[in-house]
Amino acid sequence: MKLFAKYSRINVVATVIIFLIACIAFYFTLHYVLMSQIDQDLKIEQREIETFVREHNRLPENISVKDQLIRYQPIQKNITSRFTTHFIKEHGGDDDGEKFRQLAFSIKVGTQWYQATVSKSLEATENLSRSILIIAFITILVILLVTFLINRIVLKRIWKPFYQSLDTVKDFKVGETAPLQLSPSAIDEFQLMNQTLEKITRQAKLDYLSLKTFSENASHEIQTPLAVIRSKLDLIVQDESLTQKQSEALQAAYNSLQKLTRLNQSLLLLAKIENNQFGTIQSVDLKSMLEEKVADFNELWQTENILLHADLLPAVVRMNKDLAEILINNVLSNATRHNYNRGEISISLTKDFLEVANTSKQPMLNETMLYRRFLKSIHRSDSNGLGLSIIKQICDTSGFSIQYNFDENKHRFVIFFNAAKSYSDESKANQ
Amino acid sequence: MKILIVEDEKELSQSICDYLSNEQFTCEQAFDFQAALEKISLYDYACIVLDITLPNGSGMDILKELKTDNKIDGVLIISAKNSIDDKVTGLKEGADDYLSKPFHLSELAARVEAIIRRKSFDGKNIIQFDTIEVDLNEKTVTVDDSLVELTKKEYELLLYFISNKNKVISKNAIVIHLWGDDMDTADNYDFIYTHIKNLRRKLMKAGADDYIKSVYGMGYKFSLA
Numbered sequence: 001m002k003l004f005a006k007y008s009r010i011n012v013v014a015t016v017i018i019f020l021i022a023c024i025a026f027y028f029t030l031h032y033v034l035m036s037q038i039d040q041d042l043k044i045e046q047r048e049i050e051t052f053v054r055e056h057n058r059l060p061e062n063i064s065v066k067d068q069l070i071r072y073q074p075i076q077k078n079i080t081s082r083f084t085t086h087f088i089k090e091h092g093g094d095d096d097g098e099k100f101r102q103l104a105f106s107i108k109v110g111t112q113w114y115q116a117t118v119s120k121s122l123e124a125t126e127n128l129s130r131s132i133l134i135i136a137f138i139t140i141l142v143i144l145l146v147t148f149l150i151n152r153i154v155l156k157r158i159w160k161p162f163y164q165s166l167d168t169v170k171d172f173k174v175g176e177t178a179p180l181q182l183s184p185s186a187i188d189e190f191q192l193m194n195q196t197l198e199k200i201t202r203q204a205k206l207d208y209l210s211l212k213t214f215s216e217n218a219s220h221e222i223q224t225p226l227a228v229i230r231s232k233l234d235l236i237v238q239d240e241s242l243t244q245k246q247s248e249a250l251q252a253a254y255n256s257l258q259k260l261t262r263l264n265q266s267l268l269l270l271a272k273i274e275n276n277q278f279g280t281i282q283s284v285d286l287k288s289m290l291e292e293k294v295a296d297f298n299e300l301w302q303t304e305n306i307l308l309h310a311d312l313l314p315a316v317v318r319m320n321k322d323l324a325e326i327l328i329n330n331v332l333s334n335a336t337r338h339n340y341n342r343g344e345i346s347i348s349l350t351k352d353f354l355e356v357a358n359t360s361k362q363p364m365l366n367e368t369m370l371y372r373r374f375l376k377s378i379h380r381s382d383s384n385g386l387g388l389s390i391i392k393q394i395c396d397t398s399g400f401s402i403q404y405n406f407d408e409n410k411h412r413f414v415i416f417f418n419a420a421k422s423y424s425d426e427s428k429a430n431q
Numbered sequence: 432m433k434i435l436i437v438e439d440e441k442e443l444s445q446s447i448c449d450y451l452s453n454e455q456f457t458c459e460q461a462f463d464f465q466a467a468l469e470k471i472s473l474y475d476y477a478c479i480v481l482d483i484t485l486p487n488g489s490g491m492d493i494l495k496e497l498k499t500d501n502k503i504d505g506v507l508i509i510s511a512k513n514s515i516d517d518k519v520t521g522l523k524e525g526a527d528d529y530l531s532k533p534f535h536l537s538e539l540a541a542r543v544e545a546i547i548r549r550k551s552f553d554g555k556n557i558i559q560f561d562t563i564e565v566d567l568n569e570k571t572v573t574v575d576d577s578l579v580e581l582t583k584k585e586y587e588l589l590l591y592f593i594s595n596k597n598k599v600i601s602k603n604a605i606v607i608h609l610w611g612d613d614m615d616t617a618d619n620y621d622f623i624y625t626h627i628k629n630l631r632r633k634l635m636k637a638g639a640d641d642y643i644k645s646v647y648g649m650g651y652k653f654s655l656a
Contacts, residue, residue: 223511224440227533231446234536237599237649238450247647254603254649261533265612277516296610299622 004155011151012144019140027133034125035101039083042103045070045118046081053107059114067121069100072107075115081105088119098123161185165194172201174208175274212271219268226261233257266386269326270373273393278320286315286324290349293328297336306339309346315354317417319398327394331356331413334387338362338411346410357412364406391415432477434543436460437467437493438509439486447480450536450598451543464488468496471504477547478505480539481526483517494524505546509534535604541594560593561655562639574637584609585630592643592653601650627651 049070052060059072069088082104087097100119107114165182172180180201182194236242237250272278290312301308317324335345335358343359371392373385391413395402401419405412434456438444441462448458456477461467464487471479471493479497483490490508497504506526510517518529527546530539548556548567556567564573570586572579581589591600591608602620609623631643644652 220511223532224443227509227511228440228442228446230533231443231450231536234601234604235446235449237601237646242647244647247649251601251649254601257533258603299625303621303625 004151004159008148008151012148015144015147016140019136019143023133023136023140026136027129030129030132031125034128038101038120038122038125039103042083042101042118042120046103046105046116049116049118050107053109057109059107059109059116067124069117069119071117071119073115073117075106075113077106078108078113079104079106079115085122086119099126158187161187161190162193165190165197169197169201174201174204179205212274215267216271219264219271222260222264226257226264229257230261263386266390270386270390270393273323273390273397276397278323278397280320281318282321283316284319284321284324286317286328286354287312287349289324290328290347290354293325293332294347297332300336301345304336304339305342306336307342307344309344311346311348313350315349315351315417317398319400323394323398327391327398327415330387330391330394331415334358334391334413335411337387344410352418353414353416355412355414357410359409360411362411365404365411367404370404395419432456432547433474434458435467435470435474435476435479435504437479437485437490438482439463439484440482446536447539451540453597462486464493467493471497471502472500475502476504477550478507478543480507480509480543483508483510483512483521491520491524494521494526498525503550505543505550507539507542507546509539535601535607537591537595537598537600537604538608540598541591541608544594558590558593560596561642563589563593563634563642565590565593574634574639577637579633579637581630581633582626584626585633588626588630589634592651595653597652597654599646599650599652605651 045068049060060070062070062072084102084104086100086102088100099122101122102117102119104115104117107116161183162185165185168180168182180198182198185191185194233250233254237247242250294308294310298308331354332345332347335356338360339345339358340361344357345359346355346357348355371388373389392402394400395415399419401416403414403416405414432455434451436444436447436451436458438447438460439462444460444462448460452458459470459474459476461470464485467481467485479493481490481493490510494506497506506528508517508521508526508529509532510521510529511532521529527549528542530542548558558565558567562575565571566573572581572586572589587609588605591605602623605623606620609626627643631641635641640656642653642655644654646652
C-alpha cells in the first residue's frame, strides 16, 4: 500500500468519526437549547394566564394562533404542572398531526380548578435542526472530497522527486562510470535522502573500482611468476637424464600451469571486456570465421570420435573482431570439453542466430546459475568455470542475447545477434 | 650474434638466457631501464627481448631511444599486460613482434630467430637443417632437392622444430604455437600426434633421417640422429 493511501485511509476514517460525533453532539445540544427556549415561552404563557386570572378572576379568551394552542378543562383538584411532547391533529387532517410541546398546569378560577394546556408547535425548531444537520452533513462530504483531491494533487507533486530519485537509483549500475545524478528537491527530507543515496553509490563505486583494480593488478602480477615457472619447466625438460616418473610429474605440472594461465587470462579478459577495451566495431563474417575454427577443432573432435553436424549459412554481424573469435572459440571449446567419446556436436548458423548443441554426460543445467563465474561442473574438474561467463559477457557487450535449453539429451546454446529477438520468436517462425 | 634481454624478473631473464644461448647466440642481460639504455647505446644486438614494465622506466622509451639512434636491432616485446593497445603502440614504435607472458621458451626462441632472419640483409630466406632446406619466401620444403608436400600445419611445425633444434619442446607449447593460446584442449594433446606422424613420414619418405624423437610422452625433440 502506498504511503499516501495508508495515510489518507486513516485520515478519512478519523475525520468521518469526528464529524459524526460532532454532528450528533451538535444536534442534541441544539435540540436541548431550542426545547428549553420553547419551554421558557410556555412558562411565560402560563404566567400571563395566571396573571389574567388573578386580575379578572376568569379564564382568558381562548385565542389560538397557528403554532400555539390553549385549552381549558375543568378538573377536580390541583395538579402539578408538567411538560410533554405530543402529536396533535389539527383541522382534522388525516396525517399523524403536528408535533407540539405542551405545558399542562392547573389554575383556580373562583372555586373551580381548571387544567390549562398550552401547546406550541415544534415544526419550526424541527425544521431548523434538520436544516442545520443537512448543512453540516454536506459540509463534511465537501471537506472530505476536497481534502482527498488536494492530497492527491499536492501529495503527488510533493512525492515526485522521491519517485524520480527512486527511478534513477533503480537504473544505477555499480560498474558504470557516470556518477548518480539526482534532481535537487526543495524538501529537506528528500534532499537528505538524495544526499545519502549519492554518498552511498559513490562509495559503492569506489569500492567496486578498487576491488576491480585489485583483481586486475593481481592478475597482471601473477603473469610474471607464471612466466618464470613455465620457463623453468621448459629448461628442466631439456635434461636428458630425466626418468619416466619425473617426466610424468613435469607433464602434470605443465598441465596445471596451463590451467592456471588460462584461468588468469580469462579473468583478465573479463576485466577487459567490462572496461570496454574492445571498442572497435566492424563487420565480421561469422561464417568464414566459424569454418576456420571448426577446421581447427575438427582434429580434436576426430581423436575423440565426436560427430559434427554443421549447417552454416552466411552471417555478417557488427561486433569487435577479437571478441567474435573469443566467442566462437569459447562456444566450441565448451561444446567439446563437456562432450564424451563418440558424442555429437551440431552447429547451425543463420543470419539471425548461432546455435551450438552438444551431447554431454551432464544433466540439464540451471539457467539462472549458468553464467556465474566459477560455477563448477560436477563431472569435470578441468574447466575453470569462466567460459560461459565470458560468452555471456561478450553477448552483453555486443548486444546479443543468449539462451540455453536442454532437449533430446543435448545442451543447446543459441546466440541471437539481435537481442530483441528471442527463442519463442524462432519457434513461432518454425511452426 | 648477441641478444639483449631486458627483463627485471631475474629468474625469467636467466631462463631465457639459458635457453637461447648456444653456439650461435650469446645473451646479455639488463635488469632495469638505465642498464638497458646503457647497453643499447654501447653495442648493437641482433635482437632485443624487451619487457615493457621496467623499474624506473618503460620499455616503450627504450624503443623510442633505438629509433632516434637509428639502430636496426630487432625487438621482441614481452609483456605481462597482453593488451592490444600495448601491442599496437609497441609495433608502431618499431618493435618487430609481441609476445605476452607467460610464454614457452620454445615460442620465444622461434620468434627471436624469425626476427633475426628478417633483419639479416643477405636476402637469404632459406633455412638449412642437415638435408632439409626450407624456403621461407616460397614456403617450400626440399630434402636433397626433392620437394616435400606439407600441409600448412606440418610446415609450421617443421619451422618450429628447426628454430628449437636440439631442444625438447613440450606438447603444450606445440599446441599453443599451432592453434593459439585460446584453444582449450582440456589436456588432450593426442591430436598433435597425427601431425607429427605425418611430418615424420613425409620427411623420411623424401630421404631424410628421423629427426623427430618422442620424449617420454612429454614432448618432442628435433635433432640429428
